[in-house]
Amino acid sequence: MSKLLLFAAPSGAGKTTIVHHLLKQFDELEFSISATTRPRRPHEKKGKDYYFISRERFEELINQDAFVEWEEVYEGLFYGTLKSEVERLWAEGKHIIFD
Template sequence: MSKLIILTAPSGAGKTTIVRHLLNTMPELAFSISATTRERRPDEAEGKDYYYIGVPEFKQLIAEEAFAEWQEVYPDQFYGTLRSEIDRIWATGKHIVFDIDVKGAVNLKNTYPDQSLAIFVKPPSKEALFERLRRRKTENEESLRKRLAKAEEELTFENKFDHILVNDVLEDALDEAQMLVRRFIHTYK
């Protein structure tokens, strides 16, 4: 049976780095590409980083129940997992890795409770998270402020997940993530 590996975290906690590591070291995994209404960044590609969809089309897909999960993360900035994306990857026989927002992760876990492992990646402290976001230099002061406020809220969700992975020493976090995923995909429910 194919399974879902759901990684979530506040922005800047390191989940994308962990997801990339899992995909590079475990060939039995494939990445689920999310849909979003946000603007594409210069270094991003359609169908690789996201499926970029306009707000009206996204809302139509919600009405058609085309999403396994979706969230309005910021006003008119939607993210979601298309059911067709899950079907596409499962048809290849691989397990799916998700890099999604906290509320979307809770919803996806609730949709596929027996087939999913939900991992909450947590920074060692709020101060470390703040510093990581600042060092990225991808945010202006306004968007940084929004991300930090959102992170405060997201940290309150950690008890809704199967595992909390503290990303303090990156190598340790990568090893622990790989061990958790291997154990999960080789356990039959």
């Protein structure tokens, strides 16, 4: 059975470093790609770093109960984990890691 693994710590505590190390060591782990309404930064790739969607689409997905979890982190900027992302990774037999 696949699992969800969550790493939570204050900013700068090293959780991303730990997660990257674990991803390199264990092929059965995969990082969950979040959806967001914030603008894409120049170095980011859609579907690799985030799923970049409009606020309107994000709100539609909230109303469709399409998220495992979501939050308005800053005014008008939403982040969330799509159920379809979790289901995709579980279908591949992966354990999902969040930070």
